Amino acid sequence: MRTPYNLFTLSFQNRELEGKFLEDFHRRNLKRFRLALGLGLFLYSIFAVLDSVIVGSLWKKIWLIRFGLVDPVILIILVLSFLPGFNQYYQAAALKA
Numbered sequence: 138m139r140t141p142y143n144l145f146t147l148s149f150q151n152r153e154l155e156g157k158f159l160e161d162f163h164r165r166n167l168k169r170f171r172l173a174l175g176l177g178l179f180l181y182s183i184f185a186v187l188d189s190v191i192v193g194s195l196w197k198k199i200w201l202i203r204f205g206l207v208d209p210v211i212l213i214i215l216v217l218s219f220l221p222g223f224n225q226y227y228q229a230a231a232l233k234a
Contacts, residue, residue, distance in 0.1 A: 163224040170227070174215045174234055182208055210234070 141150045149155040185203055188196040214230045217223055223230070 160224070163227050167218065167223075167227075170231065171215060171218055174211055174218070177234070178208060178211045178215070181211070 140154065142148060143150060149158060182203070185200060188199045188203070192199055211234055214234045217226075217230065
C-alpha cells in the first residue's frame with residue numbers, strides 16, 4: 138500500500154498519519170539528538186585550547202564568541218530538549234544547533 142505525500146514538504150497528506158509519524162520520529166531520535174548536541178558542545182569547546190596557539194592575541198575575542206555565544210545557545214537547546222513540548226520545536230532547534 139502506497140501512502141500519498143506532498144512532494145514539496147515531504148509530509149503525509151493524511152494529517153493523522155503525519156502526526157503519528159512525527160511523534161514516533163521524535164521519540165526514536167531524541168536521545169541521538171541530545172548525544173550529538175553534547176558531543177558537539179564538548180568538541181567545539183575543547184578546541185578552545187588551540188585558540189591561543191592559532192589566533193594569537195585574538196584568542197579573547199574568539200573565546201567570547203565560543204563561550205559567550207555559541208556554547209550557551211547549544212546548551213540552552215540541550216536543556217530545552219528535556220521539556221515535554223520540545224517535539225514541536227525539534228526540527229527548528231536542530232537547524233539552529
